[in-house]
Amino acid sequence: MSVAPAKALRTFALNGEGVQCAFAPNKTLLEVLREDLGLTGTKHGCEMGHCGACCVLIDDRPVLACLVLAIEVNDRPIRTVEGLAKDGRLHPVQEAFAQCGAAQCGYCTPGFLMTAAAIVEQNNRLGEADIRAAIAGNLCRCTGYTKIIEAIALASDRMHEAQPGG
Amino acid sequence: MLRLPPFVYKPAESVDHAVALLNRHGGDCLPVAGGTDLYANMKQRLFTPKVVVGLSSIAPLRYIAYNELTGLTMGALATISQIAASDVVRRYYPALAQAAAAISTPQLRNMGTIGGNVCVDTRCNYYNQNLDWRQALGFCMKKDGEICRVAPSSPKCVAVNSSDTAPVLQAFGGMVHLAGPSGQRDVSVGDFYLADGINAWARRPDEIVTAISLPPPGPFARSAYRKLRLRHSFDFPILGVAAVLHLDEEGVCVAARIVLNAIASRPLEARAAAQRLVGSKLEPEALDAAAEAAYALGKPLDNTSGSIPYRKRMIRVFTRRTLADIAGQATAL
Numbered sequence: 001m002s003v004a005p006a007k008a009l010r011t012f013a014l015n016g017e018g019v020q021c022a023f024a025p026n027k028t029l030l031e032v033l034r035e036d037l038g039l040t041g042t043k044h045g046c047e048m049g050h051c052g053a054c055c056v057l058i059d060d061r062p063v064l065a066c067l068v069l070a071i072e073v074n075d076r077p078i079r080t081v082e083g084l085a086k087d088g089r090l091h092p093v094q095e096a097f098a099q100c101g102a103a104q105c106g107y108c109t110p111g112f113l114m115t116a117a118a119i120v121e122q123n124n125r126l127g128e129a130d131i132r133a134a135i136a137g138n139l140c141r142c143t144g145y146t147k148i149i150e151a152i153a154l155a156s157d158r159m160h161e162a163q164p165g166g
Numbered sequence: 167m168l169r170l171p172p173f174v175y176k177p178a179e180s181v182d183h184a185v186a187l188l189n190r191h192g193g194d195c196l197p198v199a200g201g202t203d204l205y206a207n208m209k210q211r212l213f214t215p216k217v218v219v220g221l222s223s224i225a226p227l228r229y230i231a232y233n234e235l236t237g238l239t240m241g242a243l244a245t246i247s248q249i250a251a252s253d254v255v256r257r258y259y260p261a262l263a264q265a266a267a268a269i270s271t272p273q274l275r276n277m278g279t280i281g282g283n284v285c286v287d288t289r290c291n292y293y294n295q296n297l298d299w300r301q302a303l304g305f306c307m308k309k310d311g312e313i314c315r316v317a318p319s320s321p322k323c324v325a326v327n328s329s330d331t332a333p334v335l336q337a338f339g340g341m342v343h344l345a346g347p348s349g350q351r352d353v354s355v356g357d358f359y360l361a362d363g364i365n366a367w368a369r370r371p372d373e374i375v376t377a378i379s380l381p382p383p384g385p386f387a388r389s390a391y392r393k394l395r396l397r398h399s400f401d402f403p404i405l406g407v408a409a410v411l412h413l414d415e416e417g418v419c420v421a422a423r424i425v426l427n428a429i430a431s432r433p434l435e436a437r438a439a440a441q442r443l444v445g446s447k448l449e450p451e452a453l454d455a456a457a458e459a460a461y462a463l464g465k466p467l468d469n470t471s472g473s474i475p476y477r478k479r480m481i482r483v484f485t486r487r488t489l490a491d492i493a494g495q496a497t498a499l
Binding site: 004005008024025026027028031044047048049050052055061062063064067068069071072074115133134135136137 | 167168169170171172173174175177198201202205206209210220222223247270271272273274276277398399400
């Protein structure tokens with residue numbers, strides 16, 4: 001029998017807070033978030049990089065937590081769906097998804113929200129082609145893409161209306 | 167949950183440190199950069215290394231540099247997103263920007279690196295499956311088995327090179343820069359890939375790719391890449407066509423390289439097809455002749471999605487379209 005490698009102890013910059021956690025070195029960020037930190041908003045779908053359900057932001061860029069080794073994250077800031085709402089107020093993409101009915105079963109929604117949050121925060125007002133390209137790594141098996149695209153466009157419009165010069 | 171097998175993770179502090187770690191741990195050790203290929207394959211138990219050497223901590227390898235005398239140099243850790251968005255890549259090497267933008271998904275392009283894409287594992291319907299699937303059918307020679315499931319009489323594995331950037335880098339005449347225990351060495355992209363689905367790269371197990379470089383494109387270079395896949399996202403190529411043409415001031419083609427991918431274990435240079443273009447002004451007849459010659463060269467096997475006749479026919483169609491993209495590019499640099 002081989003001996004399991006020692007656990008790694010790391011402090012993550014998770015949703016704006018320092019969070020300490022000990023975990024096995026072969027665990028993915030998805031496993032650590034869900035199993036060791038109890039943050040089950042990030043979903044596990046295919047776990048092979050083929051679906052986008054586990055999308056989180058590292059350094060504000062969308063990545064797939066199922067193929068990120070937790071130990072490799074180091075001190076780069078991580079954002080998950082639990083960190084989108086601030087001070088009891090939903091993030092504009094959450095508001096827009098709710099308003100447009102951009103979810104059916106909801107399993108893909110956290111991954112879509114994270115991808116959407118990154119693009120609406122980092123770009124000026126988005127056109128449909130930009131949105132379609134940006135969500136090309138998120139699958140929705142209820143085929144709700146039309147409302148998802150509408151919701152992201154609405155969030156983008158609202159965010160950039162509110163900011164002068166945006 | 168589909169979990170990674172247990173291993174010890176060693177982050178490399180420098181290129182020398184990475185090479186020393188690979189050398190020390192020998193055959194039980196694999197290097198990883200973005201992890202998008204290796205970790206997925208490890209989950210399917212295609213690799214079960216005892217030690218994984220993390221390269222992502224070697225910050226100096228994350229760069230893209232362009233100089234009009236020396237050309238383009240990409241550190242091995244430059245991400246696929248960075249390359250797709252790079253102004254110099256888009257301007258001077260448009261086929262490379264197109265290939266990078268066509269790789270898998272936005273999320274995976276943020277994670278994956280150019281060094282990783284150059285070394286991406288060869289793929290096959292009988293190999294890229296989980297352990298239960300492979301065990302139930304019987305293993306193949308690329309992992310744990312004796313014979314090739316696609317071509318049982320083949321002495322060699324026929325898994326296909328599935329890198330989108332490889333054919334483009336080869337068409338531009340690029341170089342792969344490697345570091346190993348005895349120092350650095352450079353291998354042309356054409357020589358980096360070997361005609362064997364298992365031993366598909368000239369990289370030795372204790373070497374790492376440090377950079378990929380392309381020569382200056384020259385004043386009248388044009389390039390394009392086209393990718394065939396079933397979905398416009400996620401999928402690996404089931405055919406890639408890269409073309410780089412050099413024109414003179416009159417618009418006459420003076421040199422050409424066409425490289426096909428995802429139909430053999432290495433990118434295939436279609437020399438006869440390129441030859442049909444030299445001396446032409448890219449008239450439709452010349453493009454047709456080149457597409458026909460590329461079609462004659464490609465011999466896909468039944469190891470990716472898409473039937474053999476379909477993929478074979480698409481070589482002609484996609485070569486023709488790639489060359490039409492180039493003929494339609496109005497201005498030189």
